[in-house]
Amino acid sequence: MSEMRKTPLLDDLEKGPWPSFVTEMKKAAAKSEMSNDLLGALEQCYKDKKTHWKHGGIVGVRGYGGGVIGRYSDIPEQFPGVAHFHTVRVNQPSAWFYKTDSLREICGIWDKYGSGLTNFHGSTGDMILLGTKTENLETIFAELSSRGWDLGGSGSALRTPSCCVGPARCEWSNIDTLDITYSLTEEFQDEMHRPAFPYKYKFKVSGCAVDCVAAIARADCAIIGTWKGDIKIDQAEVQRYAKNGMDINAEIVNMCPTKCITYNGKELKIENEDCSRCMHCITKMTKALRPGGERGATILIGSHAPFVKGAQLSQVIVPFMKMEPPYTEIKELTRKIWEWWDEYGKNRERIGELIERKGMRDFLEYIGVDPHPAMIKEPRRDPFYFWTTDELK
Amino acid sequence: MSEMRKTPLLDDLEKGPWPSFVTEMKKAAAKSEMSNDLLGALEQCYKDKKTHWKHGGIVGVRGYGGGVIGRYSDIPEQFPGVAHFHTVRVNQPSAWFYKTDSLREICGIWDKYGSGLTNFHGSTGDMILLGTKTENLETIFAELSSRGWDLGGSGSALRTPSCCVGPARCEWSNIDTLDITYSLTEEFQDEMHRPAFPYKYKFKVSGCAVDCVAAIARADCAIIGTWKGDIKIDQAEVQRYAKNGMDINAEIVNMCPTKCITYNGKELKIENEDCSRCMHCITKMTKALRPGGERGATILIGSHAPFVKGAQLSQVIVPFMKMEPPYTEIKELTRKIWEWWDEYGKNRERIGELIERKGMRDFLEYIGVDPHPAMIKEPRRDPFYFWTTDELK
Amino acid sequence: MSTPQRKTDIGPPHYKQFLPPVIQKNYGQWKYHEELSAGVMVHVSESGDEIYTVRVASPRLISTDFIREISDIADKYCDGYLRFTSRHNVEFLLSDKSKLEPLQKELKDKGFAIGGIGNRVSNLVHTQGWVHCHSAATDASGLVKVLMDEFYDYFTSKELPSRVRLAVACCTNMCGAVHCSDIALVGVHRKPPIPDHERIPNQCEIPSTIGSCPTGAISPDPAKKSLKINDEKCMYCGNCYSVCPALPIADPDNDGVAIVVGGKVGSLRNGPKFSKLVYPWLPNNPPRWPEVVNAVKGILEVYAKNARKHERVGEWVERIGWEKFFKLTGIPFTFQHIDDFTFARETWRTSAAFKW
Amino acid sequence: MSTPQRKTDIGPPHYKQFLPPVIQKNYGQWKYHEELSAGVMVHVSESGDEIYTVRVASPRLISTDFIREISDIADKYCDGYLRFTSRHNVEFLLSDKSKLEPLQKELKDKGFAIGGIGNRVSNLVHTQGWVHCHSAATDASGLVKVLMDEFYDYFTSKELPSRVRLAVACCTNMCGAVHCSDIALVGVHRKPPIPDHERIPNQCEIPSTIGSCPTGAISPDPAKKSLKINDEKCMYCGNCYSVCPALPIADPDNDGVAIVVGGKVGSLRNGPKFSKLVYPWLPNNPPRWPEVVNAVKGILEVYAKNARKHERVGEWVERIGWEKFFKLTGIPFTFQHIDDFTFARETWRTSAAFKW
Ligand code: SRM
Ligand code: SRM
Ligand code: SRM
Ligand code: SRM
Ligand code: SF4
Ligand code: SF4
Ligand code: SF4
Ligand code: SF4
Ligand code: SF4
Ligand code: SF4
Ligand code: SF4
Numbered sequence A, B: 001m002s003e004m005r006k007t008p009l010l011d012d013l014e015k016g017p018w019p020s021f022v023t024e025m026k027k028a029a030a031k032s033e034m035s036n037d038l039l040g041a042l043e044q045c046y047k048d049k050k051t052h053w054k055h056g057g058i059v060g061v062r063g064y065g066g067g068v069i070g071r072y073s074d075i076p077e078q079f080p081g082v083a084h085f086h087t088v089r090v091n092q093p094s095a096w097f098y099k100t101d102s103l104r105e106i107c108g109i110w111d112k113y114g115s116g117l118t119n120f121h122g123s124t125g126d127m128i129l130l131g132t133k134t135e136n137l138e139t140i141f142a143e144l145s146s147r148g149w150d151l152g153g154s155g156s157a158l159r160t161p162s163c164c165v166g167p168a169r170c171e172w173s174n175i176d177t178l179d180i181t182y183s184l185t186e187e188f189q190d191e192m193h194r195p196a197f198p199y200k201y202k203f204k205v206s207g208c209a210v211d212c213v214a215a216i217a218r219a220d221c222a223i224i225g226t227w228k229g230d231i232k233i234d235q236a237e238v239q240r241y242a243k244n245g246m247d248i249n250a251e252i253v254n255m256c257p258t259k260c261i262t263y264n265g266k267e268l269k270i271e272n273e274d275c276s277r278c279m280h281c282i283t284k285m286t287k288a289l290r291p292g293g294e295r296g297a298t299i300l301i302g303s304h305a306p307f308v309k310g311a312q313l314s315q316v317i318v319p320f321m322k323m324e325p326p327y328t329e330i331k332e333l334t335r336k337i338w339e340w341w342d343e344y345g346k347n348r349e350r351i352g353e354l355i356e357r358k359g360m361r362d363f364l365e366y367i368g369v370d371p372h373p374a375m376i377k378e379p380r381r382d383p384f385y386f387w388t389t390d391e392l393k
Numbered sequence C, D: 001m002s003t004p005q006r007k008t009d010i011g012p013p014h015y016k017q018f019l020p021p022v023i024q025k026n027y028g029q030w031k032y033h034e035e036l037s038a039g040v041m042v043h044v045s046e047s048g049d050e051i052y053t054v055r056v057a058s059p060r061l062i063s064t065d066f067i068r069e070i071s072d073i074a075d076k077y078c079d080g081y082l083r084f085t086s087r088h089n090v091e092f093l094l095s096d097k098s099k100l101e102p103l104q105k106e107l108k109d110k111g112f113a114i115g116g117i118g119n120r121v122s123n124l125v126h127t128q129g130w131v132h133c134h135s136a137a138t139d140a141s142g143l144v145k146v147l148m149d150e151f152y153d154y155f156t157s158k159e160l161p162s163r164v165r166l167a168v169a170c171c172t173n174m175c176g177a178v179h180c181s182d183i184a185l186v187g188v189h190r191k192p193p194i195p196d197h198e199r200i201p202n203q204c205e206i207p208s209t210i211g212s213c214p215t216g217a218i219s220p221d222p223a224k225k226s227l228k229i230n231d232e233k234c235m236y237c238g239n240c241y242s243v244c245p246a247l248p249i250a251d252p253d254n255d256g257v258a259i260v261v262g263g264k265v266g267s268l269r270n271g272p273k274f275s276k277l278v279y280p281w282l283p284n285n286p287p288r289w290p291e292v293v294n295a296v297k298g299i300l301e302v303y304a305k306n307a308r309k310h311e312r313v314g315e316w317v318e319r320i321g322w323e324k325f326f327k328l329t330g331i332p333f334t335f336q337h338i339d340d341f342t343f344a345r346e347t348w349r350t351s352a353a354f355k356w
C-alpha cells in the first residue's frame, strides 16, 4: 500500500462539527488504493477548481443495460487507482430499512472488490457503491445477487423506485408505500435492467401530500396517498393544543389555504367539502385531526429537472385510485403510459415534456382517462383548442 | 329612396329594455341608402350565420396611411349601398369629453357624406364613423379637419391614445391623464398617420392602479399614475364608515393584498412600507384614505390580444416616472423603444412579443433602464442566463 | 358648395374646450365622490364644489339622431357638456343640483336606461361583428343587446358583490377586453380554413401567412404556388385568414361562441388576470342566442350568490378553486378546458391538494 | 475462492425482513407522534405501542467503517434495525424507552450529531460533485460540509419558523432537489463550451447534440464534420456537454455557484413551488466557499427573523413580495434575475402594484 495522499485543502474540511466526508474518505483510503487515489484526485480538483472526471463509457454486468455508472479519470497517470472508478447502484429496500447483518455483508463485499466508499443513498434512492474497476463488476454482482440484492436503474430505463417511511412509522400514510414500491419494482425488473425507453422514468411513492420523498418534483410518476371523506376531529385534543400554547387561529385557521376551518375558542370546525386535503392542519395538530373515509392515491405524472425547457412538477392525471395489492390498476396505467411514450417520445424526451408537446388530450385518450377539473389549476386562457370530427356538425 | 329592408330577425332585437342598435340602424336607414342596405346585409348575416364582409383593401385619404378601415360586401349585387362601406376613425378628445355643438357638426358631416351611423366609441377609443364610399373620403376629411378634427390610427402605426377621466372628475388621479394623452398624440402625429412600425402600438393612460381604461391589458404602453409616500388617513371618516355599517376588517383589512392594514375598532393603521399601492382600501373608503407624497406614473409595456403566442399583459419597465409637461422623459423613452422595435421587430410582431423573443436585458440596455425588482413578480427559476464579457474573469 | 381647406396632423381638439366650467375650476382638486343611485354620483371638490354625473346606457352603434337627442338633453340641463365612458356609456355632467331630478325624469321618459355605476353590470366593451368585420365568427351588437336585456336590472338597480365587466369579441383577434374580463364572449371557429388555391397566389403573401400560424399548421404547396394546411395541427384560430383573405374559415354550423371568465385589469387586491375558458363552444343562434344568454346568466347568478363583497368573479373563483367552480355551475369539464397552448404547463395542477 | 451463482432480476430484498418487530406489529396503526427533542421523536400506535426514533447526521459519502460503526450501535440498542431517511440521515429505532438515554449518550460520545427533526435545517440532498461526476461545476460534498458546519446549531437544537430544506447540485442537471428547495446551491458555468473539432466526429452524435441545446445555439459545421456554437445564444447550461464529451465547458475562474430560494415540494398550504434565482454567481472558493456560506447564512437569518411560524421560505417571500425580499436581504438585483427563458412572460410583473 502506497503512502497516504497529501490533501492540505481537503484537510480543512475535517474541521468543524458536521461529520466530515473527508474523514470518511481517509478511513477508506487507509484500506484501499482506489480510495487513496480518489482523495488525491479530489484534492487536485479542489486545487484546479474543476472536475477531473471524463464522461463514462458503457460498462456494466452481463445481461443488464444499467445499474453501473462508468467513470474514468482524466489524469490517470497521477491517480492510477481511479483510472476506472465505476459506481454500482444497488436497489435499496423499501423506505431504506436495514438489518445490520445485511449491511455488514455488503460492507464485506465492497471492501473486497471496491473502494470501501459508498453513498447512503443516492438521490434517486439507490445504495451507491462508489467506485470500482471494470474487472470487478461481474464478481460484485454475483456476490450481491446471490445474497438477495439486485442492481438499480440507470440510463434510459426505469429508475429505482423509492418511497417514504409511510405506514411503517408514520400516522398519516394513506397507502402502503413500502409494498407499492416493492411491488412496482418487482413487476418492472425488465424495464429497469434493460434500458429501452426514450429517457429515464422514475417512480416515487409518498403516503400523503406532505410528500417526504419529493415525489412531485423528482419522479416522472408520483403516487401520493390521499383520502375521500371527512377529517375526524378530537375536540378534547384541540383544547389541549390551545392550552399548550398553540395559537389556533394564527397557526391553523388562517393558514388553511381553502379557509375552510373555523375555531371559536371551543370548537374547531372543518367544512370538509372545501378542504383540499393539503395536510397542513393535520400535520400541525396530529393528535386532534385525522383523515377519514376511503383511502387511495392521486397519480401525478411528469416532473423532471430543468432540461430542456425548464423543470416540471408532476401534474395530476388520476385524482383518486384505490391502492390494493396486486396494484393492477397502476401497473396497467403505467404500461399504457410507456406505450404512448414509446410511440411518440423523442430520444431524451421525458414523459412530462412529451405530454406538453403532444397535448394532454392525446395522452389522456390513449391511456383511457377522462378529463377532470382536478387536473388543472385553471382552465386555458386562449380559445385555441381542437375538436374531433365527431364533436362537430 | 328605396323601400326599408325587411328584417324579421333583427326586429326581434328591438324588443327588450336595453337600447337597441337595430333601432339606431333603422333611424339611420330612414335617411340613408347605405344604412338601409347595411340593415339588409346584417339581416342576411343573421340568416346565414356568417359575415358577409370581405377583407378591406387599402383606402384612405391623401398623405395618410391610416385612419380609414376599408370594407366591401361579398354580396354587393344584393346590397349595393354597402358595396364599399369604409369606416373613418376620428381621434376623440381626451377622456371623451364633448360640447354638443361639435357633436352636431360631426353629425351634419356624417349625415351628408356617410351612413349616419357611428360608434361612440371604438374600443381603442376613436370616434368611429361607420361606413361610407371611397369617393367621399377626401371630402369628409376636409370637412372634419377644417373644423379641428383629425383621423385616428390604424394599420402598423401608433394607434389613437386614450385615457381615463382622471383629474377631470376623479379624486384618485395621480397624473394629468388628459394632458399626457393630448401631448403624446400631438407629439407623434407622424407615427400615427404614416404607418412605419412593425405592427400596431397603443398608448393608454390611467390616473391610478384602478385602470379604468384597461391600459394594462390593451395598450403596448400603459401609463398608470401612482405615488411615493404614505396613505393619509382621516380617522374620523374611518369611524363614519364603521358606523354606516362597513365591516372594516372583512372589507378592508382582510382584503388588503399585503396585509399591511390593522384596525382595532378605533384606529386604522397602515404599514406604508408594505403597501403595494393597489388602491383597494382607498377606493372602498374614499373619504377616509388618500394617497400622499410625490406623484408620478409607472410605465408598463407590452400587452396585446392573443396572437400569436397568447395574450400578454403589460409589464413594469419604469417603476416611477415624474409626469410633468412637456413630458420629455416618456417621449424620449418612447422613441428609444420604437428605435429598438424598428431595428429588431419582425413584421406583425408586437413590442411585448419582441421583448420576450429578444430578452429583457437587450431591451432594457437599449432603452437605458436599469434592472429593478419591481419589474418582476418573481426571479427566474432556471439558472440559465447570459453574462457579458465585462462581467467575467 | 366647395369643400373646405383640409389640414393634416393637427391631432384632436384640445380637451380643455370640452370641459365644463366646474371641472376646469376644480381640475385635479376632487376630494371624494358618493354614489347616489345606480346611475347617479356626485364628486365633491376640495373647494366644496360639486359635480353630478348621470350615466345612461348607449348601444354604442348609434345614429346621428341619437347623438342629437343626447346633445339636446345636454344643452337643456348641462350647458351643452357631456362625455362618454370607457365602456361606451353616456355621462351627463351637472353642477346645478336642482336639475338632477328633471334631467332624470326626462331621460326616463325618453326611454334611456340610467345606471351602470358601482357594483353592477355596466355596458359591454365590444366589437364590430357582422355589422362591419370580415373576420367575425359571431355578431357583437346582437350579443350585447340580448345579454343586457337579460341583465337590465343589474344595470339599473340590483347590486352585485363587485363590478362585473362583460365583453364581447367576434373573433379571436379580441378587439376589446375579452382576455381580461369578468365574463366575456368570443366568436370561435371549429373547422380549418379551406385554402382557395386560385386566389392564394395573387392575394396572399406566402411567408407571412405561414408565419401567422401559431401552431405551424401551414406549409407551402409549391406545385400549386399555394399553401397547405395540416388539419391535425390547426386549431381554427383564424389568424391566417387575417393575413390571407383566400383562407376562408367561416362555417355557419360550426362557428359559435366561447365563454371565458375571471379576468380583470385593475391592480386592486390580487392584480390583473386573464380570463379563462369555461364554455368552449355554444351555438350561434341569432337573433337571441338563448344558449349563450342562459350560460352567462348561470355563471352570474352563482357568482352573485357565492362571492364575498368586493370580490370580482376571478377572485371568487380563485378563492374557491376552479374544481369547485365547475361543480357549483354544473358546467361540464372537457378536454378543451385543459390548456395545450403556449403556457399549458403553468396551468396544470402540480399539487396533490384539490377539492373533491 | 469462487464467486457465487449470480441471479438476475430479483429486485431488492423484501422490506418486511428489515422492519423491527414493533413496526411489523403496528404497521399502518400509528396514531400520533411527538417530537421529544431536535433528534428524538416517539410514534404511538393505536395499540399503545411506542417506537422511538433517534436521528443522526451522516455525510452520505461514507466508508464501510461508518456503516459498521452505526451497525454496531444498532445491534447494541435497536436489535440490529436501523434506517436511512430521504435526506440521508441515519435513524435508530427503538421500542425500549430505557435504552433511549444510553443510546444518545453513546452517539454523542462518538461524535454523532443528533438532530434534524422538526422545524430545523436537516441534512442536504446533494450530488456527486468533483468526487465522481464529469459534469460538476462545483463540489457538492464540500459545500454540504461547510454549510452544515455553519448551520450545525440549526440541526442539533435551534428552531426556525418551519423546516428549511437545503440542497446542492453540482451542475444544472440538478440531480437532487435544487429546483424545489427552500435554499439551494447549483454549480454553474459562465462561458460557452469550446468544441474540440478533433473528437467531435468520433465521440458525438451531431443531431442529438444539436437537439440538446435549449436555446438553439448549436449548428452543424459540415466542413469540419463538427459543430459550431453561437456564443451569443449560449447560456452555458452544459446540456450539450452531457450529450457530447468533446464540448468541454469547465472554466475554473468563471465556474461558480448560484443560489436559488423559495422552493418546496409538499402540497401543504400553498403547494409545491420552484426555487427562484437570488445569487446568479458566487465564486468557487474551495475548500470553504466563504462567499457562498455567507450568502446562505444571510438569507437564512433574514428568514428566521421575519417569517411567521410554519411559513416556509417561499411562502414567506411570497407573502412579503420579491421586491421586499431583495430589500431585506440586500442582495443586488441584476439582469440575470429577470427571466428570459421558456416562461419568462409569466414571471414579469404585470400589475401596477408593488412595494417601494
Ligand atoms: C448519483 C446521482 C447523484 C447523487 O449523488 O445522488 C446522479 C448522478 C448523475 N446523474 Fe442524475 N443522479 C442522481 C439523481 C438524479 C435526480 C434526483 C432523483 O432521482 O430524485 C435528478 C432530478 C430528477 C429528474 O430525474 O429529473 C437527476 C437528474 C439528472 C439529469 C437531468 C434529467 C433531466 O430530465 O433534466 C441528468 C442528465 C442526463 O440524464 O443526461 C442526470 C445525469 C446524471 C449522471 C449520470 C451524469 C451524466 O450526465 O452522465 C450522474 C452520474 C454521476 C456519477 O458519476 O455518479 N441526472 N439525477 C443520483 C442517482 C443516485 C441513485 O441512483 O440513487
Ligand atoms: C373597430 C375596432 C373594434 C370595435 O368595434 O371597437 C377594431 C376592429 C378591427 N380590429 Fe382590432 N379593433 C379595435 C380595437 C382593438 C383592440 C382593443 C383596444 O385597442 O383597446 C384590440 C386588443 C388590444 C390589442 O391591441 O392587442 C384589437 C386587436 C386586434 C387584432 C389582434 C392584435 C394582436 O396583437 O393580437 C387584430 C388583428 C390584426 O391586427 O390584424 C385586429 C384587427 C382589427 C380589424 C382591423 C380587422 C382586420 O383584421 O383587418 C378590425 C376592423 C373591423 C372593422 O371592419 O371595422 N384588432 N383591436 C376597435 C378599434 C376602434 C378604434 O379605433 O377605437
Ligand atoms: C367612467 C369611468 C372612467 C372613464 O374614463 O370613462 C370610470 C369611473 C370610475 N371608476 Fe372605474 N370607471 C370606468 C371604467 C372602469 C374599468 C375599465 C373597464 O371596465 O373596462 C375598470 C377596470 C375593471 C377591471 O378591473 O377589470 C374600473 C374599475 C373600477 C374600480 C375597481 C373595482 C374593483 O374593485 O375591482 C373602482 C373602485 C371602486 O369604486 O370600487 C372604480 C371606480 C371608479 C370611480 C368611482 C372613480 C372616481 O372616484 O370617480 C368612477 C365612477 C364609478 C363607477 O362607474 O362606478 N372603477 N372602472 C369608466 C366607466 C365605465 C362604464 O361606463 O361603466
Ligand atoms: C424521515 C422522513 C421520511 C423518510 O421516509 O425518510 C420524514 C419523516 C417525517 N416527516 Fe417529513 N420526512 C422526511 C422528509 C421530508 C421531505 C422531503 C425532503 O426534505 O426532501 C419533506 C418535504 C419538504 C418540502 O415541502 O419541500 C418533508 C416535509 C414534512 C412536513 C411539511 C412541512 C411543511 O409544513 O411544509 C411535515 C409536517 C410537519 O411535521 O410539520 C413532515 C413531517 C414528518 C413526520 C413528522 C411524519 C410523521 O408523522 O412521522 C416525520 C418525522 C418528522 C421530522 O423529521 O421532523 N415532513 N419531510 C424524511 C426525513 C428527512 C430528513 O432526514 O430530514
Ligand atoms: S409523506 Fe406523509 S405518510 Fe409519508 S412519511 Fe411523510 S408525512 Fe408520513
Ligand atoms: S387539510 Fe388543508 S385544506 Fe383541509 S382543512 Fe386542513 S389546512 Fe384546510
Ligand atoms: S383609473 Fe383611477 S384615476 Fe382614472 S378614473 Fe379610474 S379610478 Fe379615477
Ligand atoms: S393600497 Fe392596497 S396594499 Fe396598500 S394598504 Fe390599501 S389595500 Fe393594502
Ligand atoms: S374581434 Fe375580430 S371580428 Fe370582431 S372586430 Fe375585431 S377583428 Fe373584427
Ligand atoms: S386557423 Fe389558425 S391554426 Fe389553423 S391554419 Fe390558420 S393560423 Fe393556423
Ligand atoms: S448534478 Fe450534474 S455534476 Fe452533479 S452529479 Fe448530477 S450530473 Fe453530475
Ligand code: SF4
Residues within 6 Å of the ligand: D192, D193, D212, D213, D214, D215, D216, D217, D218, D229, D233, D234, D235, D236, D237, D238, D239, D240, D241, D249
Ligand atoms: S452550453 Fe447549453 S446553451 Fe450553450 S451550446 Fe451547450 S447546450 Fe447550448
